[in-house]
Each structure stands twice: as C-alpha cells, then as structure tokens.
Amino acid sequence: MTPISLTVNGRRVSAEVEPRMHLADFLRDRLRLTGTHLGCEHGVCGACTVLIDGAPARSCITYAAQCDGLEVRTIEGFDDDPTMRDLRAAFSREHGLQCGFCTPGMLIASRDIVQRLPGADEKRIRTELSGNLCRCTGYLGIVNAVKSVAAQQGVASEAPTVAPATVAEPARFIPAEAEAAPAAASRAPAEAGERKGWTRFEESFVIARAPDVVWAAFADFPAVASCLPGAELTEHDERTVKGRLNVKLGPISAGFAGSAAVERNEAAMTGTAKGAGSDNASRSRTRGELTYRLTPEPGGATRVHVAVEYNLQGPLAQFSRSSLAQELGRRLVAEFAHNLNARLAPAGAAPAAPPAPASLDAVGFVWAALWSRIKSLLGLAR
Ligand code: FES
Ligand code: FES
Numbered sequence: 001m002t003p004i005s006l007t008v009n010g011r012r013v014s015a016e017v018e019p020r021m022h023l024a025d026f027l028r029d030r031l032r033l034t035g036t037h038l039g040c041e042h043g044v045c046g047a048c049t050v051l052i053d054g055a056p057a058r059s060c061i062t063y064a065a066q067c068d069g070l071e072v073r074t075i076e077g078f079d080d081d082p083t084m085r086d087l088r089a090a091f092s093r094e095h096g097l098q099c100g101f102c103t104p105g106m107l108i109a110s111r112d113i114v115q116r117l118p119g120a121d122e123k124r125i126r127t128e129l130s131g132n133l134c135r136c137t138g139y140l141g142i143v144n145a146v147k148s149v150a151a152q153q154g155v156a157s158e159a160p161t162v163a164p165a166t167v168a169e170p171a172r173f174i175p176a177e178a179e180a181a182p183a184a185a186s187r188a189p190a191e192a193g194e195r196k197g198w199t200r201f202e203e204s205f206v207i208a209r210a211p212d213v214v215w216a217a218f219a220d221f222p223a224v225a226s227c228l229p230g231a232e233l234t235e236h237d238e239r240t241v242k243g244r245l246n247v248k249l250g251p252i253s254a255g256f257a258g259s260a261a262v263e264r265n266e267a268a269m270t271g272t273a274k275g276a277g278s279d280n281a282s283r284s285r286t287r288g289e290l291t292y293r294l295t296p297e298p299g300g301a302t303r304v305h306v307a308v309e310y311n312l313q314g315p316l317a318q319f320s321r322s323s324l325a326q327e328l329g330r331r332l333v334a335e336f337a338h339n340l341n342a343r344l345a346p347a348g349a350a351p352a353a354p355p356a357p358a359s360l361d362a363v364g365f366v367w368a369a370l371w372s373r374i375k376s377l378l379g380l381a382r
Contacts, residue, residue, distance in 0.1 A: 004068040008033070009077030017064045023057075024048045026064035027074055035075035035104045039133070046132030049105035050074050055313065056112045075104035083111050086152065090145035098136035106132050110146045119154025122147055127281075200309040201329050205337035207302045209344045211294045214302040215269055217344055218292070221262075227339035229332060239263070245277070247328070254279035256286055269294040285313045306333055 001016040008031060017026060024041075027033040027050070036059055039047035043061040050059045051073040078084035087110050090096065097103045106129070113120060113128045120128070125146050126139070134142060207214050217223060221241050225233035228245075235242040242259040258277020265271070270293045278285040288310035297303045308329060 002065045002068075004065055006067045006069065007071045009073055015064075019063065019065050021064045022060055023050070023052075023062045023064045023067055023072070024059035027059060027072070033074045033076050037101055037104055039101070044131075044133070045102070045105075046109060047102050047105045049108045049132065051108060051112075056109055075108060078107075078111075081111070083115060083149070083153075086149045087111055087114070087145065090148050091142070094141040094145040094148070096137060096141040096145040102132060102134040102136075106134065106142060110142075110149070113146060114150040114153045118150060120147070120150045125150065198309050198311045199326075200307065201326055202305070202307045203330060203333040204303055204305045205333065206297055207304060207337065207341055207344060209302060210300050211269060211296050211302045213344060214294055214304065214340075215266070217340065218271060218294075219264065223343060224340075227336050227343060229335045229339075241273070241275075254281065254284055256284075258286070287311050304337070308333075 002019050003014070003016050005012065005014040007013070008027070013031065015026070015030060017030075022041075024036050024038050027036045028038070036050055037047040038060055039045035041048075041060045043058045046058065048058055048060040049056050051057070051071075052062065052067060053070050054073075084107060087107055091103065091107070096106075109129060109132045113125060117124060117128065122143055125143050129139070129142065129146065209217075221236045222233055225231045225241075225243060230246040231243060232246075233241060233243040240259060240261055244255055244257045246255045256277035256279050258275055260273045260275025262273045263271065270291065272289065272291045274289045276285070276287040288308065290309075291307045293305045295303045295305065
C-alpha cells in the first residue's frame with residue numbers, strides 16, 4: 001500500500017492506496033464522489049475527466065498514487081463556479097444531455113475550453129471536444145451549449161474591464177525561443193524536479209560501446225534524432241536544435257514543433273536539453289527537460305541514465321499524467337536505446353539502425369501496457 005495525501009474539492013484527504021488503483025476508483029469507491037463516471041477505462045471516452053492541479057485529466061488512466069500532493073477537482077467541486085453555472089444552464093437550454101452519463105466529464109472539458117478559448121467557433125469546439133464521447137445526443141446540443149458560453153467569455157475578454165476574479169486565467173506559456181535560451185538552461189536539475197504540475201520519469205539503458213563513443217554520438221544531433229521514433233530534426237548548431245515530434249495520445253494526434261537548448265559537460269559526462277513546442281492542430285503546448293548521464297559498465301559498455309520532465313497544456317494535458325503517457329515515455333526510451341545500439345554497433349556486428357517511424361502511436365502501446373500490467377499482477381518475469 002502507498003500512503004497519499006492530496007486535496008480533493010478543497011478538502012485535505014489522506015489515505016493508503018494500492019499502487020495500481022486509479023484515481024477514478026479512489027474518488028468513487030473511497031471518497032464516494034460518484035459524479036466522476038467510468039465508461040471505457042482506457043482513456044478514450046472522457047467520462048472520467050477531472051481537474052488535476054487545474055488541468056483536465058483522465059482519472060481512469062491516472063494512478064491515485066501519482067496524485068500525492070496534488071489538487072483534484074471533481075464535478076462535485078464546481079457548485080459555486082460561475083463558468084460551470086453558465087455551462088449547466090446552457091446544457092439544459094440547448095438539450096446538451098439525455099442520460100447524463102457523459103455530462104460530468106463533458107462539463108469539465110467544456111469549462112476548460114471556454115476559459116482557454118473564449119469566442120471559439122464551432123469547428124474549434126468540435127475539435128476540442130473530440131476526446132469526450134456521448135452516446136445519446138448527437139453532439140449538436142452540446143456544441144451549441146459550449147458555443148454560447150464561449151461567446152459570452154469572448155465578449156467578457158474583449159471588454160475593457162478585467163474579467164471576474166473567479167474565472168481562472170488561462171495558464172501562461174513561455175515561447176519556445178524564451179524557454180530555449182541559455183539562461184533558462186542553467187537551472188539546476190534538483191530545482192527542476194520540484195516543478196509543480198510537471199510529470200517526471202527516469203529510465204536507464206545500456207549501450208554496448210565505451211562511454212567516449214556514446215558521448216561523441218550524443219553530440220551528433222541528426223544521428224540522435226534518427227534514433228528517436230517520430231522525431232524530425234529541421235535545424236541545429238552546437239547548442240540548439242529545432243524540429244518536430246509526432247505523437248498520438250488517446251484519440252488525438254499531434255505534431256509538436258519546437259526548439260531546445262543543449263548543454264553538455266564532458267568532465268561529468270552529463271547533458272541537458274531544455275525546450276518547448278506546440279501543436280497547432282490541438283493547440284496543445286509542452287515544455288520539457290531531458291537530462292542524461294553516462295557511466296561505465298563492465299565489459300566496456302555504457303549505462304545511459306535518462307530523466308525526463310515535462311508539462312503539457314491544452315487537450316493533450318488530459319493524458320500527461322496517465323500510465324499510458326508514462327508507458328509511451330518508457331517505450332520511446334527503449335526504442336531509442338535499441339536504435340542507438342544498432343547504429344553504434346561495429347561494422348558487421350549488427351544490422352543498420354531501422355529508420356524512425358513517421359509517428360509514435362501511444363494507442364499501439366495500449367496492449368503492451370496492459371500485458372505488462374497483467375504480467376506483473378501474475379508475477380511473471382518482465
Ligand atoms: S472512463 Fe473513458 S476515458 Fe476514462
Ligand atoms: S447524454 Fe448520454 S452519453 Fe451523453
């Protein structure tokens with residue numbers, strides 16, 4: 001059991017949970033907050049959407065243990081929220097619900113949309129809502145309801161007076177260029193590990209070549225990009241890289257274009273890449289930091305320790321803390337290690353590295369993730 005302490009709808013909650021318990025079960029079964037509904041339990045339908053630290057997240061693919069120290073807000077926590085009041089009225093007026101099963105998740109996603117995109121048109125609203133499924137309404141009433149409240153928000157945001165204090169201001173985002181500046185890149189990793197709302201994972205892998213060979217390979221940015229599935233390098237010099245990473249998370253595809261500043265310390269054999277990117281189609285944005293450290297392994301090999309920390313805003317943020325996203329990160333690192341090993345293998349010792357796939361499809365990893373979980377439950381070797 002894992003002890004956790006979090007804030008749910010403004011109330012401090014402490015509990016012991018099994019590591020595999022997802023947040024939706026914790027909210028429903030332990031806290032009796034049954035307004036959070038469970039449909040697919042695969043991160044697809046959006047019925048279980050809640051806010052975690054102010055951003056929409058799918059509670060069925062987020063472990064409760066991951067929410068230690070965070071703030072969770074469920075549909076029960078919006079009684080006094082003015083935007084939610086407007087949305088509830090609009091959903092009733094526009095016939096935006098029938099059975100109501102999708103409605104809690106739909107309302108929380110809609111609130112995020114109207115606050116983030118005041119004045120959004122129908123096309124944008126349909127795109128933004130594409131991760132929330134309704135089996136009853138045909139969506140017309142829902143879209144009309146969200147459009148009417150988004151229009152009100154648009155008028156309010158254009159008015160000369162300041163918006164009501166109770167309406168959350170959309171999170172600010174640091175442009176890629178600013179984030180990639182050398183000054184930002186000098187922040188200590190320890191400080192980075194404490195960033196609120198960021199997701200972090202660590203992995204390590206072994207490359208069957210000496211540390212100096214691996215160190216030199218990491219300075220070859222086109223080679224590194226060719227080993228990273230879904231990555232395209234468009235521009236680079238010794239300290240900066242620009243490119244694109246194509247990913248699919250749940251029902252949403254995204255191509256993040258951005259840049260990163262790279263720092264390397266040869267004496268310590270460590271490196272850091274800090275950057276930011278955005279996906280125009282989903283209007284999701286990300287900032288991230290990757291650090292690596294090389295240590296010698298027996299037999300002349302090298303262990304590469306990797307720590308990745310990232311923050312997502314926009315529709316894809318719903319998946320950023322999910323086990324699916326973490327599985328995606330683990331698979332990405334494993335594929336990279338496999339490709340780099342193949343690339344650095346002495347001539348004739350291994351086949352050439354396969355070309356990087358056009359995109360990294362997280363949905364393709366669902367079965368791998370499930371199988372991995374089943375194996376660990378059954379105590380089978382990994
Ligand atoms: S229950 Fe369907 S996304 Fe969580
Ligand atoms: S109102 Fe029934 S699923 Fe949406």
